[in-house]
Amino acid sequence: MACTNFEKEYKNEMRAVQDSMDVLNGKWKIAIISSICYYSKRRFSDILDDIDGISNKMLSKELKELELNKLIKRTVLDTQPVTVQYELTEHGYTLQTIIQNLTEWGIRHRKEILGK
Amino acid sequence: MACTNFEKEYKNEMRAVQDSMDVLNGKWKIAIISSICYYSKRRFSDILDDIDGISNKMLSKELKELELNKLIKRTVLDTQPVTVQYELTEHGYTLQTIIQNLTEWGIRHRKEILGK
């Protein structure tokens, strides 16, 4: 695609790719999305346990960004103490194709690098 | 995919996605790949001009990583002074699908965020 386009569309496409990358960037974004996606609904401390090595500070920060990007929905449940539940939005689910592509490419890449 | 898998495959897939992201990460990787892809063959200083804001230090560093990952091929031409040409490898071209997906998702995302 990027190879066959005429120049005037080029910049818009580059911006679109970068937008996507920005949304997914950060060491933990995809892991968080995957965790929530896998369990459909997931609480803060559960995600913290799911992902090896993440700190509460980072999780908090990344969740906020994902929410701002409307990929996840945050729901406060009226329990004692408070419970917070995260789930993917419809828009969040549209990432599945990309994540699948990245998974497949990653596997192919590993073979390529390690010398098939 | 990540949503429907049983746990024992989960970690491998997560690793594969991260591998892909690592390869594409860095502020300039995709822009560099696109530049080379667009022109088929491209020289160092040409890429430097193509990409707005990149420094020679960064371009040098990113090109090295892309080469290590076998996405691009570096050829030194015996001219005076030296010319260096970069082109995508076959493996590099396999990124096209992903870049296209990221482009399309980025456009959809923009609409979603800006409120259609």
Added chain:
DNA sequence: CAGTATCCAAAGGGATACTG
């Protein structure tokens, strides 16, 4: 031309402690 080297400011992110 195609890089390397150096300096330095800003951002990233871990560890730990604290709060409603």
Added chain:
DNA sequence: CAGTATCCCTTTGGATACTG
């Protein structure tokens, strides 16, 4: 439980100058 706040070290990356 679900976060915030703080300290502080590490990494990132821009600007500039230099080299074969």
